[in-house]
Each structure stands twice: as C-alpha cells, then as structure tokens.
Amino acid sequence: MKYDFIIGGAGLAGLTLAWQMIENNLLEDKKLLIIDADKKDKNDRTWCLWSKPEMWIANLPINQSWDTATVKGKGFDLSQKLEPYRYYKIEGIDYYKFIIKKLSNNTQVTFIQDVIVYEDESRKSIKTEKSTYHYSSYFFKSYFYSDEIKALSNPKKHFIWQHFYGWKIKTEKAIFNPTKITYMDMQVPEVKGGLSFAYILPESENEALVEYTLFSADLWKEEEYKTALENYINNNLELKEYSIVELEYNKIPMTNSVFAKRSKSIIPIGTLAGTVKPSTGYSFVRNYNHIQQIIKTLKSGRDDFALSGSKRFRFYDEVLMNVLHTGKSSGHEVFGSLYTKNKLSLLLKFLNEDTNLLEDLKIMNTVPKWAFIKAVAEELFESVTTKNSEFFTDLQR
Ligand SMILES: Cc1cc2nc3c(=O)[nH]c(=O)nc-3n(C[C@H](O)[C@H](O)[C@H](O)COP(=O)(O)OP(=O)(O)OC[C@H]3O[C@@H](n4cnc5c(N)ncnc54)[C@H](O)[C@@H]3O)c2cc1C
Numbered sequence: 001m002k003y004d005f006i007i008g009g010a011g012l013a014g015l016t017l018a019w020q021m022i023e024n025n026l027l028e029d030k031k032l033l034i035i036d037a038d039k040k041d042k043n044d045r046t047w048c049l050w051s052k053p054e055m056w057i058a059n060l061p062i063n064q065s066w067d068t069a070t071v072k073g074k075g076f077d078l079s080q081k082l083e084p085y086r087y088y089k090i091e092g093i094d095y096y097k098f099i100i101k102k103l104s105n106n107t108q109v110t111f112i113q114d115v116i117v118y119e120d121e122s123r124k125s126i127k128t129e130k131s132t133y134h135y136s137s138y139f140f141k142s143y144f145y146s147d148e149i150k151a152l153s154n155p156k157k158h159f160i161w162q163h164f165y166g167w168k169i170k171t172e173k174a175i176f177n178p179t180k181i182t183y184m185d186m187q188v189p190e191v192k193g194g195l196s197f198a199y200i201l202p203e204s205e206n207e208a209l210v211e212y213t214l215f216s217a218d219l220w221k222e223e224e225y226k227t228a229l230e231n232y233i234n235n236n237l238e239l240k241e242y243s244i245v246e247l248e249y250n251k252i253p254m255t256n257s258v259f260a261k262r263s264k265s266i267i268p269i270g271t272l273a274g275t276v277k278p279s280t281g282y283s284f285v286r287n288y289n290h291i292q293q294i295i296k297t298l299k300s301g302r303d304d305f306a307l308s309g310s311k312r313f314r315f316y317d318e319v320l321m322n323v324l325h326t327g328k329s330s331g332h333e334v335f336g337s338l339y340t341k342n343k344l345s346l347l348l349k350f351l352n353e354d355t356n357l358l359e360d361l362k363i364m365n366t367v368p369k370w371a372f373i374k375a376v377a378e379e380l381f382e383s384v385t386t387k388n389s390e391f392f393t394d395l396q397r
Contacts, residue, residue, distance in 0.1 A: 003033040006126055006135045008116050009142035010036035012047070012284065013270025015099040016291045017140055018109065024295050027108040033133055035126065037115040037143075040100065043093035046209060046248060048201070049284040050085040050348050056288065061094040064203060068180035069344060072187050073336040079180060080344045087181055089201055090284075116143065121263050135265070140294075142270035148260065149253065156382055157257040158321035159217070160194060162281035165225030166211025167233075168246035174205035175239060183344070186332045187236060188228070191216050194324050195331025198232045210237070211248060215281075215324060215331065219251065252281040256318045267305045269294070274307050279317040280351055313353040315379065316360070322375035329371035341366035 005021075007014045018034055021027050051057050065088045070079045103109045114128040119141070125134045152159050182200035190196060194216030202208040212229040214220070220228075233239050253259075253271065256278050260268040269275075275290050276283040290307050297304055323329050338347060342363055349355050350363055364372070 001031075002134045002136055003110075004030035004135065004137045005032045005140065006133060006138075007032065007034045007140045007142070007269075008119075008126065009270070010034050010038075010040055010096075010100075010111070011142055011270065012095070013142040013273070013275065013287050013291065014140065015040075015096065015103075016287060017269060017294060018103055019099045020291050020295050021298075022102060022106055022109070024299065026295070026298055027106065030108060030137075032109045033135070034103070034109065034111045035114050035116055035128060035133070036111075037113070039113055040096040041093070043091050043246070045092040045250065046201070047090045047092065047095065047284045048087065049090075049282065050082065050087045050352075051285065052084050053086070057088065060088075060090060061098045062088050063091050063094060064089045064201075066179065066181050069183040070180055070185075071183055071339045071344060072185040073332060073339065074187070076336070076340050078339065078344075082345055082348065085345060085348050087183070119266055121266055124265055137265070139266045140269050141260070141266055142268070142272055144259065144272050148272075152253070152255055152257040152259065154257055156386065157255060158278070158318065158325045159253065159255040159257060160215050160321070160325055161217070161219055161251045162213065162215050162254050163219055163225075163251040164211050164213040164248065165222070165229055166209055166213075166248040167229065167244045168203075168207065168209045168248075169233070169239075169242040170245055171206050171239065171242045173241075175237070176200070176202035176205050176208045178202045178204050184335065184339070185232075185236065186335060188212070188232060190330055190332055193217060193327040195335065197331075197335075198229075198236070207245070209246075209248070215254065217325065222249070225249065252276060252283075254278050254281050254321070256314070256321060262305055267294070277317065277351070278314075279320045282351070285352070310353055312360075315383075318379045319372060319375045322379055323368075323371050326375070328375055329368040333368055334371075337366055337368060338363070 007018055014034060018032060021032060065086045067086050068079060068081055069087060103111060114130050116126055116128050118127040125132050126139060185198045188196050188198055191214055194214060196214050198212050200208050200210050210233060212225055212232055259272045259274055262268060270287060273290060275287040277286060293308060294305055323334060324331055
C-alpha cells in the first residue's frame with residue numbers, strides 16, 4: 001500500500017505533526033503511516049517549558065505548573081515570580097497517550113512498530129527491519145543514526161552535550177516546597193568548558209524530581225553522575241533518607257551545526273531539524289512552532305519546510321556557546337552574573353527570542369565583557385569568512 005505521508009519516529013516532533021495534521025483536516029483524503037521503533041508506552045522523559053497562558057498550552061496534558069522559581073549560585077539564592085510566564089511540566093507518557101488516542105480514532109492513520117534502516121529517496125520508499133513502505137508526498141524524519149551525529153564534528157562549529165541524571169525521590173519528612181521550582185542551582189562543583197547545575201521540580205512536600213545537569217563536550221560515566229547527584233541530595237538538600245521512584249538519565253545535543261538538510265521529499269523534523277535551541281537544550285515550544293510552520297506549508301501547497309528563526313538570536317546562541325565551549329568564562333560566572341543582574345522573567349523572554357534590541361543590550365551589559373567581546377569577534381569572523389554576505393542584514397531580523 002502507498003501512503004501520502006510517512007512519519008519516521010513517533011516522539012515529540014512526529015506525534016505533534018500527526019496530531020496537527022488531523023486537527024487541520026489535512027488527512028481527510030490522505031493516508032498517513034507512522035513508524036517508530038518503540039511502543040511509546042513508557043515515561044521516557046519529562047518535558048518542561050515556560051509560556052504565557054496560551055490556548056495550545058491549555059490543551060496539553062499538563063502534569064503540573066509553577067509561577068515561582070529559585071536560582072542559586074555562589075553567594076546568591078533568589079526566588080522570583082515568573083510572571084507573565086508559568087513553568088509547565090508534561091510527562092512524556094501522558095503526551096504520547098494523549099496523541100496516540102487521537103490517532104487511533106482516525107482511520108486515515110496507521111501506526112507501525114518497526115525499526116527504519118534505510119531511506120530510498122529515489123524510490124520514495126522506507127526500508128524497515130520487517131518490510132518496505134512507499135509514500136507519494138513526503139517522508140518526515142525525526143530520528144537519526146550515530147553517523148549523523150559524527151558528521152556534526154565540524155571544528156568551526158560548537159557541539160556540546162546537555163547530559164543529565166535525575167531521580168524522582170520520595171521522602172518521609174516534608175522537605176520540598178511544591179509552590180516553586182529550583183530552576184538552576186549552581187552551588188555544585190564547576191565543570192571545565194561548560195556549565196553544571198542541579199534543578200528541582202517539586203510535586204509535593206514529599207516528592208520531587210532532582211536532576212544533576214551538565215553542558216559539556218565530554219560525557220561522564222554513569223557512576224560519576226550518580227555520585228554527583230547523591231552528593232547534591234545529601235549535602236545541598238541535607239537529605240539522607242529517601243527512596244528513588246524513577247530515573248531520568250539521558251543527553252541532548254546542543255549545537256550550531258546543521259543536523260540535516262532536507263532532500264527533495266525527506267523533511268527533517270524535531271531535533272534533526274534544529275528545533276533544540278543550541279544554548280539551552282529546550283525544544284518543546286520551538287518544535288510546536290516548527291510543526292505549525294509545516295502545517296501552513298502543507299495547506300498552502302508550497303514546499304518550504306526549513307525551520308525559520310531569527311538570525312539575531314541564532315548569533316547570540318553561537319556567542320554563548322563559544323564562551324562556554326572554549327572556556328572563555330566559566331558557566332557559573334556567566335549565569336551567576338545574568339541571574340543576579342536581571343529579572344528571571346526577562347531572561348526567559350530573551351530565551352524565548354521575544355526581547356527587543358534594547359532589552360538584549362541591557363542583558364548583554366551584564367555578562368563578563370571580555371569573554372563575550374572575544375567570542376562575538378570570533379563568531380563574526382567565522383560567519384563572514386565562511387558563510388553569506390547577507391550576514392549583517394540577516395542579523396537585524
Ligand atoms: C530525557 C530528555 C528530557 C528532555 N527534557 C526537555 C524539556 O524539559 N524541555 C524541552 O524543551 N526539551 C527537552 N528535551 C529535548 C527535546 O524536547 C526532546 O529530545 C524531544 O523528545 C525531541 O523530539 P524529537 O521528536 O526530535 O525526538 P524524539 O522525541 O526522541 O523522537 C524520536 C523517535 O524516533 C524513534 N526512533 C529512533 N530511531 C528509530 C528508527 N531507526 N526507526 C524508527 N523509529 C526510530 C524513537 O523511538 C523516538 O520515538 C529532553 C530530551 C530528553 C532526551
């Protein structure tokens with residue numbers, strides 16, 4: 001059987017695209033096949049995001065949300081209201097169930113559990129371990145092979161991992177404050193060429209997700225994360241008695257390299273399309289926006305699927321990555337300075353790429369000057385020498 005569309009990978013991007021295709025009536029006379037190696041029946045990740053109250057957020061299976069956050073570092077411990085934002089938590093399994101239920105009610109959609117091993121662009125076919133499937137319009141691809149990660153090792157680009165190890169823990173004593181999150185606690189040992197911090201998402205007074213996070217080029221051994229997390233819980237939280245309910249141990253690529261360019265009928269989505277913001281590792285909202293862009297393109301019959309975004313903010317990401325990756329300034333120094341000299345809500349607005357130039361300048365005025373001036377110079381030089389002559393015009397967008 002020939003399908004109109006195939007989606008390879010039913011994770012955040014693949015499922016969101018399928019859901020939005022249904023919502024936008026794009027499948028009334030079209031067939032969609034979704035292939036994933038996994039059943040998607042496990043809670044394999046927790047998504048967090050911040051947003052102003054918006055309709056699409058209200059429709060999501062939100063597990064919990066907060067309006068206050070704490071940031072901590074050397075010599076500071078600040079709690080702030082996030083207004084106009086709230087910080088939301090969505091359990092992976094809830095999101096998968098929420099969308100798979102919608103898909104299973106639609107006769108135009110077929111879901112197959114299988115591993116894709118090869119994409120044949122010329123035949124518009126997808127080979128899996130068990131079979132071969134054909135499509136007539138587009139194949140949307142959201143998984144990647146390890147050699148695609150290797151191809152990113154361009155020495156002129158920055159590539160670091162956001163790697164984390166966290167436990168959902170339960171305590172006898174009431175020790176957590178469920179009304180606020182710890183967004184970033186940098187009262188942990190520094191890591192060279194990156195950033196180290198812990199964060200806490202409290203569910204109740206007795207239960208929280210406590211995660212140890214690093215931004216760095218090198219991954220650690222599992223034992224090392226475990227020790228760091230145990231030390232944080234024992235020493236920083238002064239907690240000796242607790243039980244572990246769940247583990248979250250994973251990594252996210254953070255890079256200004258291009259993961260995958262589209263070929264004629266194979267369209268990258270999700271991480272592969274660059275939806276992970278290089279300087280933060282967050283992608284939930286950017287992914288949703290990219291999917292909306294794809295839906296518009298499909299509706300209009302155009303053929304432009306590339307992730308659109310501001311060149312100005314892309315440049316800021318590159319500069320921040322340069323500073324961290326090359327160790328021009330320590331992560332604790334950069335973020336410590338940002339948090340103590342700016343309101344957290346302004347920084348979230350900046351990370352959402354919603355600030356104006358004046359607000360950007362205000363924020364830039366609070367970072368370690370020489371490290372950033374050097375990084376700006378290096379990144380400008382790199383852009384001008386290797387890329388396009390429209391660079392300076394693009395920066396104004
Ligand atoms: C543990 C974790 C926590 C995260 N937390 C946040 C967060 O709090 N906020 C945020 O904004 N971002 C977060 N991210 C980053 C990002 O949002 C997620 O990685 C997101 O899931 C990326 O979506 P995706 O669709 O690109 O990839 P995925 O969601 O990983 O989906 C890829 C899918 O492809 C399937 N697949 C893989 N190989 C094959 C194959 N050969 N054949 C068929 N199927 C295949 C996989 O089973 C998977 O279902 C997190 C990432 C991780 C790993």
